[in-house]
Amino acid sequence: MSGKRKLQVEMCVGALLLSASLPLAAQVSSSQATHPTSQSAGAPTSQSPAVAISSPSPIGDTTALAKEAQGWLIDMVRTNTTNPPGSEQSIAKYLAHILEKEGIQSEMLDLSPGRSALVARLKSSAVADPSKALLLVAHMDVVGVDRSKWTVDPFAAMIKDGYLYGRGSVDDKGMLAANLAAFIALKRSNARLNRDVIFLATADEEQGGDASIRMLISKYWDKFAAGYALNEGGEVFMKNGRVQYVAVQASEKVAMNVMVVARGTSGHASRPTKDNAVVHLAAAVAKIGGYSAPAHFTTIVRRYFEQLAAIEPDELGKWMRVLDSEDRGEHAQKVVSEASPLWSSMMRDTVAPTMLSAGVRNNVIPAEARANLNIRMLPGDTIDVLLSALTKLVNDPQIKFELQPDAGLAAPPSSLESDFYATISRVAAAQYGNVPVLPFQSTGATDSAQLRLHNVQAYGLVPFPLTEEDYLRVHGDDERLPIASFTKGVDVLARIVAEFAASK
Numbered sequence: 001m002s003g004k005r006k007l008q009v010e011m012c013v014g015a016l017l018l019s020a021s022l023p024l025a026a027q028v029s030s031s032q033a034t035h036p037t038s039q040s041a042g043a044p045t046s047q048s049p050a051v052a053i054s055s056p057s058p059i060g061d062t063t064a065l066a067k068e069a070q071g072w073l074i075d076m077v078r079t080n081t082t083n084p085p086g087s088e089q090s091i092a093k094y095l096a097h098i099l100e101k102e103g104i105q106s107e108m109l110d111l112s113p114g115r116s117a118l119v120a121r122l123k124s125s126a127v128a129d130p131s132k133a134l135l136l137v138a139h140m141d142v143v144g145v146d147r148s149k150w151t152v153d154p155f156a157a158m159i160k161d162g163y164l165y166g167r168g169s170v171d172d173k174g175m176l177a178a179n180l181a182a183f184i185a186l187k188r189s190n191a192r193l194n195r196d197v198i199f200l201a202t203a204d205e206e207q208g209g210d211a212s213i214r215m216l217i218s219k220y221w222d223k224f225a226a227g228y229a230l231n232e233g234g235e236v237f238m239k240n241g242r243v244q245y246v247a248v249q250a251s252e253k254v255a256m257n258v259m260v261v262a263r264g265t266s267g268h269a270s271r272p273t274k275d276n277a278v279v280h281l282a283a284a285v286a287k288i289g290g291y292s293a294p295a296h297f298t299t300i301v302r303r304y305f306e307q308l309a310a311i312e313p314d315e316l317g318k319w320m321r322v323l324d325s326e327d328r329g330e331h332a333q334k335v336v337s338e339a340s341p342l343w344s345s346m347m348r349d350t351v352a353p354t355m356l357s358a359g360v361r362n363n364v365i366p367a368e369a370r371a372n373l374n375i376r377m378l379p380g381d382t383i384d385v386l387l388s389a390l391t392k393l394v395n396d397p398q399i400k401f402e403l404q405p406d407a408g409l410a411a412p413p414s415s416l417e418s419d420f421y422a423t424i425s426r427v428a429a430a431q432y433g434n435v436p437v438l439p440f441q442s443t444g445a446t447d448s449a450q451l452r453l454h455n456v457q458a459y460g461l462v463p464f465p466l467t468e469e470d471y472l473r474v475h476g477d478d479e480r481l482p483i484a485s486f487t488k489g490v491d492v493l494a495r496i497v498a499e500f501a502a503s504k
């Protein structure tokens, strides 16, 4: 895989530890129970129907639906869509078939041979109002695996100890199955809709290439234009069997790559020179590796830390409250950054050297040596400012920085005041046991940036309660999804969608 394409997208992984709420087991069976009515004396006994407890949501008990969705997830994990080449069309066809059985027409949006997205729509009225529509989006492709490091077949979708193992079980086929379930639940409910709900399965998210959402938007925007979207990127963070908080992604950092190029005089290795490009590159990379960009705070990140402070242990919470203060800010930033690489990256531009190349023979001093820097900018920051800081830091005329052409685009954040954000927050807080719901700016990139650039209020929420250990397996080895978390996530997602799109 070429280094320059690797940056585009990954789910935010890693998050941190906090306090307490309901155990997951207690939260999992949240769907409405049904129970028989008591019968009065003399009433006909044999035909008295069981009556469901009335619910404000048109979504009833989702237990059977989640089981069905688990079957879809298993089928999709077994369909290998490792990108490259992706071959997402196989899953698009599978999804079309399931939708067809529900009486829902879908449309294949072809991008390149073997690669298609799939779109389907539940209409609210004869004339669509895209500005009100809700888009449920998830990607069908997955990142590759190092089979030697997996303890199970990554494409067998094996269930073991309450987990479903497999590449894509979390990122992002779990969400894809949950989106489909929420979409189908709404159709089956026959609820009257106050807005169109659109199901979209995308391709090429992991590489952001010619079959990605960027292409999809440029070719087919009218097919799924929407005012709101729900996508991956946020999380339901679980520790010690309890959901600690829900993070709803409303913004993301911007990925780009910069090549550090050292040039010197080539020559015979038996006669070393002072301008050896390898030596100069190594010195530059060492300096860059120790660099920490100044912290500053977007509205979302400020609100994230303020709310997290309330549930963090006293000492850390105390520092989170003063991150932005004049006198104690600097020390607070240090304490919080040291507690977590994620938190450090949320408050500043980051630079990670990721690839090195130099030399053609072991006895030749090369004329050139290169290092790739993978950079994640805060939205609103400019790369020029960062590069001039690095140039000053390196302070070596033999070193040049070259911005690569694959830079992501900064998108405006989604609003924290929108009615959809309010719905997600309200339903999620209630469904996961009155936990805090925080706005989140992810350090990794998702398809949502492209949607936000088209005026979509896009939010990220992978609705499955996951532990830090589970998150670390995403894009790694033995990726797995707890079945109980999937069941819970299907239920919550269906309720969020119905709450927002069904007329009361």
Ligand SMILES: [Zn+2]
Pocket (backbone or CB within 6 Å): 010, 011, 139, 171, 172, 205, 232
């Ligand atoms: Zn993903």
